[in-house]
Amino acid sequence: MRIETLSVFPQMFEGPMDASIIGRARRMSKLEFAAHDLRDWTHDRHRSTDDEPFGGGQGQLMKVEPVFEALDDLLADEPAQVLFFTPVGETFTQSIAQQLAREQRLVMVCGRYEGFDERVYTRADRCISLGDYVLTGGELAAMVVTDAVCRLLPGVLGDELSNIEESFHGNLLEYPQYTRPASYRGLSVPEVLLSGDHAKIAAWRRRQSIIRTARLRPDLLPDAELSEQEWDLVRACRRDLADEATSIERSDCER
């Protein structure tokens, strides 16, 4: 896969795109990466990429012409899926990462300042947001998406992971894991994990995943594939939470 970014701070990508798994994927030619400088498509002496908003208001906006001209050039020879990073986009998920990992080429456009002139979005195949917070620019978002996509590319991680990845662990949170020592400062590893009984361990892990998801991320459950028995466990966790709330309420009233 080829990933390119378009931004006024291409140097931000140095380092994160060279280290660890992404660096290795590049050296193995599983991933090609290039950070383009949007200023290369400006024509004025100051190489300006931003300007004041029509109608007034705070801050500067990214201009439309450099983005259009850059995309004309970048897409001239080879098609690509064009992504824009903006808080107005769809929220990035593992499922979007899986879709993007199937593309041949991604061009990620990263804004700065208060955002883009709205007309740039006519060039977008997809607008993506990392979440409901405001970043100073889209570069870090592009790196997050590159990281999530890169690890899904065939041969980048061991292929043994690929089945698990298909569904983000069946829409359940990861079960708790431990390594040596078995006991540390009075904190011990659950007995079952030391038992060597693989069936029992698998059952315990599945149960822990369900309990955690029910308690911490109930929003994931509608898409989880659970057996009737497992739904009973979810309902028990919900009753537990309700009971906890009731007992907290009670103890508050008794004070």
Ligand code: JBE
């Ligand atoms: O999430 N994002 O893609 C953003 C991009 C630019 C600014 N804030 C964001 N949250």
